[in-house]
Amino acid sequence: MIKLNIKDEASRLKAVVLGSANSNGPTPTLDEAYDPKSKEHIQAGTYPKQADMVKEIEAVAKVFEKYDVKVYRPKEIEDYNQIFTRDIAFVIEDKFIKANILPDRDQEIDAIKHVIDQIPSENIVKFPEDAHVEGGDVMPWNDYIFVGTYRGEDYANYITARTNMKAVTCLQELFPDKKVKSFNLKKSNTEAKDNALHLDCCFQPLGKGKAIIHKEGFLEEEEYQWLVDFFGKENCFHITKEEMYHMNSNVFSISPEVVISEKNFTRLNTWLREQGFTVEEVPYAEIAKQEGLLRCSTLPLVRS
Template sequence: MLKLNIQNETSRLRAVVLGTATSNGPVPKIEDAYDPKSIEHIKAGTYPKESDMVLEMEAVAKVLKKYEVKVYRPEIIEDYNQIFARDIALVIEDKFIKSNILPDREKEIKAIEHVIAEIDPNKVFKAPSEDIHFEGGDIMAHNDYIFIGTYLGEDYPDCIVARTNMKGVEYITSLFPDKKVKAFDLNKSMQDPKDNALHLDCCFQPVGHNKAIIHKEGFRDPLDYEFLLDFYGKDNLFHIDKTEMYYMNSNIFSIAEDVVISEKNFTRLNAWLRKQNITVEEVPYAEIAKQEGLLRCSTMPLIRD
């Protein structure tokens, strides 16, 4: 049996699900794309090639192996995008929670049934109704807190880049009555990827000990940004601009408080991390980033110390 344990984003990682880019399928049609960045690259003819994405994910697998992390991979579904393991489920404490995701992606959870089979069935949860929406990219355990990205705009039902609703926030809250749950209203845009915080981890992520990466303009409500400013203290926040958010600078992945995996082109961020005495394991991930997801998006932690 897998003894799940996730209390936060940065404790020492022991087991993780890493997505796969193998048999990723053809370039999607514009009308089938789920986010503005993918659409931009489909139109430009620069949508990532499977062979490049496979190499990028193998570079991550290699780093995880170096740190003796147990890595689970999904079973391959032919011609199907299975890169973003974070979207389909999440672990908080010892609970495994299946996401209510876009209906087109239901197959993805079936591809990790071999992992779920190792978990105590009493610890596996699924939202009881279809109108409860949430994805793992919007949800972060932070010790006594759970941070959740949502979207409170009236156009939520028509906004395909809004993935977590208030019913999702309420459902997660109901599973963890002892936690303080803080929801953040995020900016969304189907037109401009530089204005679109697809998930909370696209504009914010804890790192190291009591530090975080943040993109102020990702938050619709200035009070949500102010909350994080007070929570961490200004000197402990690394602010990224619109372009850095577009390239997914906040979507790195912590193996421990003092070890992260980051994209090799994030020069300003990586220099700051090293100044905090954090080891930065640099990998190429710029092709996968074209689908508006990066390192946190493609990993789903199961066990941290």
């Protein structure tokens, strides 16, 4: 049995599901792409090659091995993108919450059945069909749950809007003792630099009371300001539009002191080290072309 325990984003990681790129399939057509960044690379002929993505994800597996983290992997589905495990489910406290994800991606959850079978059934939660939610938008942070959403009337027009207010309500009902705080995010189906696909594309809390944030990812200035005030301006690392585009906020904490980051994030990695973090650098620039990075490809199950 797996004894789930996730209270925040940075406590010492004990067990995680790490995505797989072993049988990613051919480059998708433009019609098959779910986000503007993938479309950009399909058009430019720079969409990532499977061999490169396998190398990148295995570099992360090695870091987990170094820190003695138990790693589960999805069962391989032929010609199917299984990199972004964070989208398909997430854990808060001892609850495993299945995401209501884009219908094209239903098979991904079946590929981690061997993991789900080790979780007591009363701890597995599925929200109603009309409560859309993906793990990239949900961040447990002690007494809080931070949730990225899109509140616009035109929600249905955005394939990039993945979590709705119905899901925010469901989270509040499931965790009545926590404060569920939602943030209205900027969405674009066509312009990657104007699209915060998930909350972790424009914000992430770290250990030591620090956070990474991108102001323009938020539609309401006061919601962005709330986060800055919550962490303290001096503790927030502000990333530029270009850095957000390269997914600088999508790093992953193994512990309050250790962060896995992309090796090209020079400015961020320098700042992290100045703040006393150990930075485990990995190559992840190819996977980043699909508008996802390190947090997106991990589904933490147990933190101590």
